[in-house]
Amino acid sequence: MTAMTPAALSKRFPGLGSSLGSGELESLLDALELHDAAAGEALVAEGTSTDALFLVWEGQLDVMQRGRGGDRRLAQLGPGSYFGEVSLLDPGPAGASVVTEQGCVALRLSRPQLDKLRTSHPEVAASLLADVVQSLRAKLNAAAALVGGLPPAAEPVTPGADELSVGSRLARDFRDVSRRVREQEAPTVVAEAVAKEYDVVVIGAGPHALAYAIWLVQDRPETRVALVEKRRAPGFKIGESTLGPVVRAAMSMGVPLPVLRRLFNNKLGLHFWWMGEDSDELHMQVDHVVEETFQLERRVWETMMLRVARRAGIDVYQDTKVLIEESRTEGQPKELVCVSSGGDVLRLQAKIVCDASGPAAVIGRHLGIRRKYTEFNTNAYFAYFTKKADVDLPTWDVAATRHLCFPEGWVWFIELASWERASDENLTAMVDHLLDIGSPDESAYPTRFELAETFDCPLDQWPISIGVVPRTDVDSAADLPLEERFQHYVNRYPVFKQIMDTYELIEQPYEGLPSYISYLDLTQHSDRYAGDGWLLLGDAGFFVNPLYSPGMTYGHSMASFAARETVSALERGDFSEQAFAAYDAGARGMFSALVSECEMWYRSFRHVDAYERGLMLRVAFFIGLAHQRIAQLGGIHAMRRMVPIRPMGPPAEPILHPRYNELLRRLIDAMRAVETRNGDPEETARVVKAIIDPLIEEIAAAEGVAALRLGDAMQYYD
Known part of the structure; x- marks a missing residue:
């Protein structure tokens, strides 16, 4: 993260930099409170009373407002933006929510802090208010255009004028215009539906949610499954590269290989x-x-898998948001209170709830167990x-x-x-x-x-x-x-x-x-991954890094395992925390292995020789571990035949092998030690080779490995 210095503040907010000196900017920084928001966090919730201004330092945020068609995005904010101007100048209920999908850093100034600043450093407060009022006026003009009205006449605001009075009037004007925008969008009918009963309800309709639901119905056809997705239709998401296990997984769910060849590169x-x-x-x-x-384009992949899910008899509620604060996730039955695009309230009751909502991590954040990984990011x-x-x-x-x-x-x-x-x-x-x-x-x-x-x-x-x-x-x-x-x-x-x-x-x-x-700060995880009749899946549980496509690959593996554990719980009628203990342990082990592997690779990139050994470690170990099975299947060339195969799940994934994880820890500890003492990249290469080279020699000498002709899988690497 950028150091919060007067020079950096001036660069982020040029309006402040042009009117305040270094010492004055330092005083302003002292008055501001740092807010490091996690992915999916709402810094401001629509309808809640607030009196704070935020200065966006890092990251992206969406300004969201409820309307007839469900939540709609009014604006996207980035570094150097203000939000909360109205709340600071005219404290009251927020007219919209401000949410960060991937995490952000913002500086917060409450109304009491502003009042103190006006007393201790009036010239600093005056310059800040002048910049804030200018920002608010631009937003007011845009809002007025939405309702076909003319914005209020501009009042000049310069340091020394009564910026607070001018700002308060603008804030009230903004609330009035916002009310008219909302009235244009207000739903005409709001009806509450009766509760609908399912065995399992899934929050989200991304790749892992869909795979989990489809495999669940394949394993136990009588299972009643519903998915609740806040979007009206699939849209943009990052995560575009796949490995073979995901392709085979899609085939196991009924997608023929020629379909994939038509839709994707x-x-x-x-x-x-x-x-x-x-x-x-x-x-x-x-x-x-x-x-x-x-x-992949994720929109296309999710459209395809949604059609597969519907054909399997799975109910899908799109453009429908889970109101987690009004829902019941403990005890039996679970009940998710949801609001549809038309304003109707749905009450979905289930024995098991699976949160696969992605970075929003609906249940994880509700329970306060979502964390930013601090050791490496x-x-x-x-x-x-x-x-x-x-x-x-x-x-x-x-x-x-x-x-x-x-x-x-x-x-x-x-x-x-x-x-x-x-x-x-x-x-x-x-x-x-x-x-x-x-x-x-x-x-x-x-x-x-x-x-x-x-x-x-x-x-x-x-x-x-x-x-x-x-x-x-x-x-x-x-x-x-x-x-x-x-x-x-x-x-x-x-x-x-x-x-x-x-x-x-x-x-x-x-x-x-x-x-x-x-x-x-891409890497996020959770304190727990399952509890009393609930489990976290995919990015709602953890995310590490896109290197080697682990999100899609191991997310599908976890979805397969979760489906089997869910079927077992349904068959036994046991929905306790203990019933999902194996899933929780599998998810913990998977995150630990993936984050260790990721850190090992990143630290090895300091030197070309360490980079080479780090990449070959995975290939050598995984091939060495499975060389007999690969030979039985017909060798490396046989692996190119794409056939339907459902992922094994964490108990059988090679990445969880104890010796592999022990090697990862040794490598990380050795490379961290080099960096801590400011060792050069050549030293990193030496410690990496000392650990990995003996293993590669051991695997190469193992009976049957040479016969696999691994070089046939590599066009350029010798």
Whole structure:
């Protein structure tokens, strides 16, 4: 996070910087209270009384208001923005909620703190109020335009005038205009429905929620399952790369492989390179090309899986929000109180509630068990581009998920087939048509381009998602404005700059989102993952990092395990905390293993040799652990045959093997020690090789491993 200095405050809020000196800015910082908000947190809740102003320092926030069509986003705020101007100037109920989806840092000033500042440093308070009033006036003008009215006449506000009086009048005007906006949107009828009974209710309708529900019905067809999703239809989400287990999982849920080939871009495995600040070349290419996988647009994936879920008899309530404070999640039966898009209240009763709501983590936050991971964390800065020229780098242009690793982190390159311009109705019709064909035979399906024309679904081939994911503790771009952070790393690494010179930015490719997007402190976890008849799944439980696609891969594994544990509980009629103890233990173990593996990789990126060993550790260990089974299946080439396979779940996942986790801890401890004593990157490489090289030699010498011909799975790495 950027250090909160007078210079940084001046840069974030130029209006303050132009009117206040360094000492005055220091006094203002002393009056402000730091608020470090977790992903999904509402800093302001609509209808609650508040008197505070917030200055956005880091992250993105959505201003949300309830309306006839459910919650709607009024605005998105980023660093350098104010919100809460009305509450500060005219304390009272908030007219909208302000929520951060991925976490943010803000500075808070309450009305009593403002009053103290006006007494102790009147010139500082006057300048702040002048800037706040200017911000509020711009918002008032925009709100007035929504109701076709004229904004109030502007009153000049300069330091020395009665800024508070002017601001209070503007605040009251803003409340009046906001009331008229709300009246235009108010629902005409609000009816309360009777309670509906289910065996299981799932909060959310993302990939893991859908997989859990579908497998649950496959395992126990009589199970009554409902999903509650706050969005009207699937929309943009990050998380676009898949590995083989996710493809096989989709096939096990009834999606034929040709359907995936029509909707998504194929990818040829994973390719990694290392880059340094002093070189315009790519170093040490490591690649894995084992199986057929895809690059996803999540909107399309979720549309497809929603159709599969509905066909399985699962009830889906879209555009419906869970009111968790009014719900009952303890005891039996559970009851979720939900409000639909039309304002109707739904009461869904169930024996088991699964929270798969993503970073919103509805139950986890309600119970106060959601946490930001403090030992190691990362940020992400990303955008979307089109390719305008080829780059003169051998082996770079390959249809794979490409990774550029560097001492502070890594960069992803993911080429998509984008259906973003297709309407929800047309996209759903196209997906239904593909599922209706339902054949494993390629020749039974029209081409992607024929589908685009038949169903009026515009297709954009090859937009590319590019994101930089640095460690938070060494993120040298953290003190820059959001739009400059990505470019900071481009300019810092010559070969990255050479590559990016062949791409052109797509401005705002997804509606409602800026061109550059930032997620801070990605790694989140929970104190518990299951309790008395409830469990947390996917990002609602934990998230680590996008490196090696663990969210989709292991989220599906956990969904498979959760479905089996849920069936067991239903069959026994036992919904106690103990009934889900195995799931809780599995989730704890999975998070611990994934976060350890992630930290090991990041610390190894300090040196090209350590980077190589860190990547090969996973391949060597996992292949060595399963080499006999791989041989029985027909070797590496047989793994390329994509067949339906449901994930094993945490008890059988190789990443949970005790020896692998012991190796991860040894590597992390050794590399942390080097960094703590300011050791150079060469020392990091030495300690990594000392631990990993003997293991690789041991695995290579094991009987049967050589016969697998692992080199056939790698095109360039020797």
